[in-house]
Amino acid sequence: MTFRIRAIAAAWMLALCPLAAHAEPAQEFMLENGMKIIVKEDHRAPTAAHMVWYRIGSMDELNGTTGVAHALEHMMFKGTTSLKPGEFSARVAALGGRENAFTSKDYTAYYQQIEKSRLEAVMALEADRMANLVFDKDEFAREIKVVMEERRLRTEDQASARVYEALNAAAFVAHPYHHPIVGWMDDLQHMTVEDAKAWHDRFYAPNNATMVVTGDVDAAQVRALAEKYFGKIPVKSIPVTRPQNEPLQQGVRRITVKAPAENPYVALAFKAPTLRDVEKDDDVHALDVLSAVLDGFDNARLPARLVRTERVANSVGASYSSNARGPVLFVLDGTPAAGTTTEQLEKLLRDEVRRVAQEGVTEEELKRVKNQLIASQIYKRDSVFGQAMEIGVMEMTGISHKQIDRIIEKLGQVTAKQVQDVAARYFNEDQLTVATLVPLPLTDRKPAAPPAGLRH
Known part of the structure; x- marks a missing residue:
């Protein structure tokens, strides 16, 4: 079978x-x-x-x-x-x-x-x-x-x-x-x-x-x-926790963190949809593909342009995971290169998303990205433990394990227009929180040893 x-x-x-x-x-x-x-x-x-x-x-x-x-x-x-x-x-x-x-x-x-x-x-x-x-x-x-x-x-x-x-x-x-x-x-x-x-x-x-x-x-x-x-363990009456829904954000939020570090750093978090219905939540699948367009493989847009070509960043990234019981974030982040400020890098990261929103992606790029994304999903199954993890995460976040293969199909069906549409829809300031790291001098203190009993 x-x-x-x-x-x-x-x-x-x-x-x-x-x-x-x-x-x-x-x-x-x-x-x-x-x-x-x-x-x-x-x-x-x-x-x-x-x-x-x-x-x-x-x-x-x-x-x-x-x-x-x-x-x-x-x-x-x-x-x-x-x-x-x-x-x-x-x-x-x-x-x-x-x-x-x-x-x-x-x-x-x-x-x-x-x-x-x-x-x-x-x-x-x-x-x-x-x-x-x-x-x-x-x-x-x-x-x-x-x-x-x-x-x-x-x-x-x-x-x-x-x-x-x-x-x-x-x-x-x-x-x-x-x-x-x-x-x-x-x-x-x-x-x-x-x-x-x-x-x-x-x-x-x-x-x-x-x-x-x-x-x-x-x-x-x-x-x-x-x-x-396990069959003999008695049932308990599990309390129903309240949803505590997040109110609508209105305007960008900015925070600054000062900490000992070698380099400054900036992270941009945009409110994005959570996967609730595999068949209906097409924006979720398109955002998965957009994340891969920006930072899903060696020649993805963010590292290709900002790190290797323009050399304005030491590192950049994009991450999005739609599997959660609560609200999720689409994050763009990076460490600026010498001569680039975090404010400038923030703009450059957003410019890359705007470029997708305005110009879209080519069919060749879309095909390459989807190949990479779908392959990464399937390669996880090489591991017995990876299979158990995938099943467990899906079940815990409200999606049946029976839908795992359907998600792969849905990723394969994402169109260039869908990617362009989500790039235009979810990356505005009313959904944005920006965190900036201001590096303080590093001390000469040696890192503490892991505590006894630390498990993971």
Whole structure:
């Protein structure tokens, strides 16, 4: 049985990834307690990726407890009623596997990569900490210090991270994307073990989770194992979080960040549409293509003109990801070369988008860009773990994994006129937030060592 895909997607699958063309489609099951199970068989190597995704992230936090989703992620490795702190990781290592976790604005996920015969063992471990996590006050006190040091290391000591934290806080005034995933330092300093426990008690339930298993597995056996280890975990009444919709922006917002850095930097963030309906949201697919036109391959417009030809920037970029539970941004950014100011580079970046809006793109350029973009989507499937990630992100952001191939088709159908239209529609000042880094002198202080217990 092959993927039910049509036209361009099928052609690309065969041309670029022949092995994937013979893979089985993902199968989906639902346990009686509401836990979704998605299994994607791929028998090219005797390995498997096992992931449990919770549809809860930093966007669901309340003021005063920002960072609690990430803090709980750390506590998930600190023991259950049957495991000592650190024993979860030790057991996975003893099985020859790798494991970790990550928290985003939209979700929290836990994973193990293992030899296929070890799947049952890691599934039992994951079910245990969903149902039987222990919250020790002393363990939490130690771990929240690790989280605070992680914030210092990855945000406060990194100029670019400080810029993007400030950028999000300015771009989103009402929506909880305003807050950093790691949390504000003051909230971390006042966080308690009860906060973490309440988060787990409220949201960590089978009916708020999706298991994704990919690799050399049998879907029926995975379903049976899921029933065995997760099926007995009781349903919880999951609170419905309020939308906190972002009000309409009226006028450009500007912020300045001063931090030790070698070079100035500027980032322009434009409000852009989120993918909600694969069939109807044509602007989303056109913006994906526009992002690739600007910065999707070696000879894309931004680096070709501003870095290599005019040499007014040391680096430039464009980024856009439409998969999210909340609002998204289309970002243009760059580091100016000597003799160029951030104000000048800001104008030059916007000029490139205006050029597309006014002149469009040629059919040859469009074809080349779409080839690159679609190929990058398909190459991700070379990895068993990459397949699990793709499925999980789609599901957590409200798009069925069954639509993955249709998105590739839609990208292939984007026209030059659609690219020109979105370049004209979404890049005005009423949707723009600009963050500028003003570099301060670098100190002679050596970077701090990563905190003990830092997981990802």
